[in-house]
Amino acid sequence: MGHLGSVNRSHDRSERRISPVFIGIFAVMAVTGWAVWTGYSTSTGLAVFLFVTAAWIVSLCLHEYAHARTALHSGDLSVGAKGYLTLNPLKYTHALLSIVLPVLFVIMGGLGLPGGAVYIERDRIEGRWRHSLISAAGPLTNVAFAVVCTAPFWLDALDGVPMAFRFALAFLALLQVSAAILNFLPVPGLDGYGIIEPWLSHRVRREVAPLAPFGLLAVFALLWIPEVNAYFFGVVDGLLSALGVSDLESYCGRDLYRFWQDANGFCTAS
Template sequence: MTTAMSRRSDRRISPVFIGIVAVMAVTGWATWTGFAEQPGIAVFLFVTSAWIVSLCLHEYAHARTALHSGDISIGAKGYLTLNPLKYTHALLSIVLPVLFLIMGGIGLPGGAVFIERGRIRGRWKHSLISAAGPLTNVAFAVVCTAPFWLGAMDTVPFPFRFALAFLALLQVTAAILNFLPVPGLDGYGVIEPWLSYKVRRQLEPLAPFGLILVFAILWIPEVNGAFFGAVDAILRVLGISELESYCGHSLYRFWQEDGFCAVPQ
């Protein structure tokens, strides 16, 4: 009885996550209806809260896959509650990605939940656990872009349309970056079980710096241009124009005036 009650508690959705979803819903409504005097503020709050929701779902996917792969300690750590405060590296998982979003308008991946890999048998399971997170970003991107490639955006207010386009851009960038085979990122976690012990030992010291390295490389103009060129190409295939994602980013950074993307309230 006690064990069953404990398991239910370990998997009960956290009020913190529900609060974030509520902020996303209210600010999404404000963006759609033009309730806010400045649409940029509503867009900022909507996109930021939606981005945090996607980060929580990303980490939840890692944890849930690990649970079904053999790590029964996941529940006790609170990872299944979707509470971002329960993450082992809340700074890496939530704070830094939000800062990167505000600074550069990029969906840079965060840290991962702590998984007891010794409890898990089979290289495919280890790879799937690592892939589960970025696959969640892919799913989130599909949801965000669905109204565009289904041709359902004709009557959608411009602020919400632009905000959704920018949110889709964040999910696409997060998925691509997460799948990079760089130590410390999920892409490396996918291939790590298949590497020799010697190679893994040599690359292990780089893991704490992988995220910072990727962010630093993206500041190189040529790399940044090529990367966002690829992202824009993917978004165009999904029905989102470069103008829509650009205006979404412009509205998000409401503290910077940009008359080019001004929309009627």
């Protein structure tokens, strides 16, 4: 019996051991962040690109981990066996949706695309509040990440922070804020709907369920409308401004990030 208990504990530890894949991504973030800070890289734009991309993937992993960890403590013990607690993005149900597409959207347009591909066995979980908290845990991680990224701004602690690193943090904060807003939308398929879903009637949930695969597509179709896009980024810029980040800083960060394009003349990393 003691031997069996030891095996189970060892198995539990292996299910929660941080993946070398995540450690590697985190190391890229740390090294390229240092390169941006020190100006060590011969291409500041490339260093910013690698730093922000790695940091964005780290935040996506933490987003999914938050869902899984909250589900674990709410009663779904299966998340460990699925590898969700290792922070390995390759373990997600849809790595394409959780990692590849969000990164592509950042590269193409500077928008924090919500991920979302950990399968929670909801029938193992009792209580509507627990279901709502599981859905809220992911976007709350983006909120926390945004607060950390903007801390030097709202703490007025930017003295000595190199301009390139300052711009990179501002752009990364923009990604986190936009991802949090999109995730909190009460649209089927997004975390915002997952928060309110347990409180809806069974009939409403049954009728809305078929719409879930198309919710995110509908949101992005709306964002193609110039007026909607302008309003959305107006909200994002307003929240960033409240955190001490100007729209000039965040968009200069985007210009540095997209190093393969000609940067605006007023955005200088020197």
